[in-house]
Amino acid sequence: MLPIRVGLIDKTGTVNPQELTTVAAALNLQVNRDFGPIWGVSATVSALVGTNDAPPGVWPIFIVSNLPPTEGGVHLTKHHQPYALVEAGPSWSLSGSHECLEMLADPSGSRLYASNAIAVEGGNIIDVPGKFEYLIEVCDPSENDPFSYLIDGVVVSDFYTPHFFDPKASTGVRYSFTGALTRPRQVLKGGYISWLNSETDTLQQLQYFTTTPVIKDLGPAASGKSLRESVDALTRPLKLSGFIASPLVTQRRDAIARAASSRSRYYESVKRTGNSRD
Incomplete structure (x- = not known):
């Protein structure tokens, strides 16, 4: 490859x-x-x-x-x-x-994957009869800052796994990398999921931008654009670049920085003396 x-x-x-x-x-x-x-x-x-x-x-x-x-x-x-x-x-x-x-x-x-159709009932996302062709946007359902994770002090996004489109939830299955998503087709607060409804030939979207999730009809895909470009032009998600680091993230970053500084001092001492404590 x-x-x-x-x-x-x-x-x-x-x-x-x-x-x-x-x-x-x-x-x-x-x-x-x-x-x-x-x-x-x-x-x-x-x-x-x-x-x-x-x-x-x-x-x-x-x-x-x-x-x-x-x-x-x-x-x-x-x-x-x-x-x-x-x-x-x-x-x-x-x-x-x-x-x-x-x-x-x-x-x-424009990659699509067919899985169970969904609806919102009583503020909850449920499976309903039928199939939707979901747009593969691996970060959207859990894109909000609380579901991110750190790599060497750098904030990175959670993402769903292919099991996100499984017909039913199973124990011991990872639906997103961090585990924030706990079942197929779940959308967490601040996130969304988009699909092509084959019956209406329109793009639709489940948005969880306020207190409860809602489903919106975005209309037909724009001519000459990918499905993702069409969706992005009609969606107002969170401004991911604008988050101020939470206290927990700041604490983790500081701890990583202190550890890195300590390691650097150790290797500098090894370089000067030629001795190792290992």
């Missing part, structure tokens, strides 16, 4: 090169350790520092200053090659992770 190459490119001139490199390393680890084995994807993620260009063969994730709500997410070039746009902000790594994983899971932006 030929590996996919993903590159983080800062268009704003405000992201510190060290931060860009650190986030790229975390995403690279997430893709190879967490995501790739589950979804059968082989890819690398690297930081492209000091350039506004995308080298041939690289799927770019551009960090930009301002992003209108309808222009975020993964897009296709005129040659149908994927790229993503992420808005700079305190938690841009969460948004970058989100778009990276969704681009790798579905480069075309």
Whole structure:
């Protein structure tokens, strides 16, 4: 399998090169350790520092200053090659992770998978007779900040596994990487899920943006755009780049930084003395 190459490119001139490199390393680890084995994807993620260009063969994730709500997410070039746009902000790594994983899971932006139809009854999401063709957007149902996790102090997105589309829930099955999703077709607060309703030939979406989930009819897919681009243009999800780190995340980051500093001092002492305590 030929590996996919993903590159983080800062268009704003405000992201510190060290931060860009650190986030790229975390995403690279997430893709190879967490995501790739589950979804059968082989890819690398690297930081492209000091350039506004995308080298041939690289799927770019551009960090930009301002992003209108309808222009975020993964897009296709005129040659149908994927790229993503992420808005700079305190938690841009969460948004970058989100778009990276969704681009790798579905480069075309139109991959569908048929599974049980759903409805909202009494504020709960339930299965109903019939089938929907769900758009493969692996991070959307649990995209909110509380369901993210840390890799070397970098906040990255949770994502669902292929079991998310199982007909029924089973014990001992992982529905998302962190375990935040506990059953098929579950959507957590702040998340959403989209599908093509074959009976009406329209895009529909279950949104959990307020106190209870609701289902909205988005209408037909836009001509000349991928299904994901059509959905993103009609959706107002959370601004993932704008989260301020929670106290728990800050504590974890500080602990990782202290551990890294301690290890660095130890290796410096080994370098000077040539002795090891091991």
